[in-house]
Amino acid sequence: MSEPLLKVDDLRVEFDTRHGRVTALDGVSFDLMPAETLGIVGESGCGKSITALSLMGLIPSPPGHVTGGRIEFEGNDIAAMTKRRQRQMRGHDIAMIFQEPMTSLNPVFTIGDQIAEAILLHQDVSRGEARNRSIELLKTVGMPEAERRARAFPHELSGGMRQRVMIAMAISCRPRILIADEPTTALDVTVQAQIFELMRGIQEEFGVAIMLITHDMGAIAEMADRVAVMYAGRIIEEGDADEILDNPLHPYTRGLIGCIPLLGKEARDDGRPPKLAEIPGVVPPLHLLGQGCSFADRCPLVHDRCHREKPLLTGSTHCVACHATQMEAA
Ligand SMILES: Nc1ncnc2c1ncn2[C@@H]1O[C@H](COP(=O)(O)OP(=O)(O)OP(=O)(O)O)[C@@H](O)[C@H]1O
Numbered sequence: 001m002s003e004p005l006l007k008v009d010d011l012r013v014e015f016d017t018r019h020g021r022v023t024a025l026d027g028v029s030f031d032l033m034p035a036e037t038l039g040i041v042g043e044s045g046c047g048k049s050i051t052a053l054s055l056m057g058l059i060p061s062p063p064g065h066v067t068g069g070r071i072e073f074e075g076n077d078i079a080a081m082t083k084r085r086q087r088q089m090r091g092h093d094i095a096m097i098f099q100e101p102m103t104s105l106n107p108v109f110t111i112g113d114q115i116a117e118a119i120l121l122h123q124d125v126s127r128g129e130a131r132n133r134s135i136e137l138l139k140t141v142g143m144p145e146a147e148r149r150a151r152a153f154p155h156e157l158s159g160g161m162r163q164r165v166m167i168a169m170a171i172s173c174r175p176r177i178l179i180a181d182e183p184t185t186a187l188d189v190t191v192q193a194q195i196f197e198l199m200r201g202i203q204e205e206f207g208v209a210i211m212l213i214t215h216d217m218g219a220i221a222e223m224a225d226r227v228a229v230m231y232a233g234r235i236i237e238e239g240d241a242d243e244i245l246d247n248p249l250h251p252y253t254r255g256l257i258g259c260i261p262l263l264g265k266e267a268r269d270d271g272r273p274p275k276l277a278e279i280p281g282v283v284p285p286l287h288l289l290g291q292g293c294s295f296a297d298r299c300p301l302v303h304d305r306c307h308r309e310k311p312l313l314t315g316s317t318h319c320v321a322c323h324a325t326q327m328e329a330a
């Protein structure tokens with residue numbers, strides 16, 4: 001078996017808040033293999049974006065602090081690399097596309113110029129060459145009338161087109177890893193299907209490994225080879241996507257899978273994803289996380305031990321962090 005492209009080990013991120021120091025990532029570990037799609041799934045606030053941002057070295061500080069853990073890219077510890085190599089890696093080897101393209105695109109430049117800028121930042125080509133490449137890239141991501149659209153400003157495009165622009169920018173330097181943070185949340189289902197198809201095509205063509213962040217198990221079912229399910233800053237279940245979808249072990253994962261029909265449902269008024277029908281309650285705020293399992297208050301299988309002790313992630317290929325499930329298996 002090949003070596004992981006990215007190895008994340010025991011990552012910890014804390015934030016200073018008005019409630020004091022809170023732990024947003026509490027020992028997150030996972031591997032990303034070459035050319036695979038790893039889905040990171042969980043409800044709002046469980047730490048998906050913070051995981052992605054820490055890989056990119058983008059945790060805002062203050063108030064954020066990376067207080068532990070190790071990230072290896074192709075076997076090399078990122079923290080031990082020179083700043084120059086780190087910068088080159090983030091943006092060149094690892095590219096990220098964000099949930100809301102409007103916030104990452106500059107409203108006063110045409111999209112052609114912005115893609116060309118991204119190319120010039122990391123590659124030694126002339127401005128003219130970069131401009132031609134940006135049109136090629138727009139064609140690659142299926143932008144209709146690419147030459148004309150290259151001269152458009154972000155607000156002149158639809159949400160789906162803007163997301164295509166983001167993908168074009170992200171793949172402009174042929175990254176080894178593409179992190180996609182809720183790339184389709186703001187889009188309707190048909191456009192979502194097109195963007196997923198585009199991502200699959202790019203993966204096939206360039207062999208890029210994709211980390212797909214989503215709150216939606218439907219997207220996982222469609223895209224992911226492997227899945228890490230997050231809850232309150234920890235991974236609580238991990239394994240092959242087919243195995244987890246067929247045989248979820250954690251009550252939280254079962255609840256998320258029960259929500260798959262929500263795929264076509266509209267977001268709430270404030271833009272957050274629809275409420276999970278199958279799991280009562282909400283993710284507890286970070287400052288209220290106690291010593292026990294963070295899911296205990298919502299869990300149908302809860303017992304005494306769950307309130308006292310955090311369950312550890314155990315297993316070899318299909319891992320789960322749940323006292324009830326682990327007891328059953330023992
Ligand atoms: N700048 C910050 N200051 C304090 N807490 C923060 C900050 N950024 C994130 N957090 C906290 O870290 C936790 C994880 O946030 P994160 O953005 O990773 O959630 P998420 O899983 O991406 O959610 P969503 O699905 O809504 O995007 C949340 O509880 C959030 O409140």
Ligand SMILES: [Mg+2]
Pocket residue numbers: 048049050181
């Ligand atoms: Mg997020």
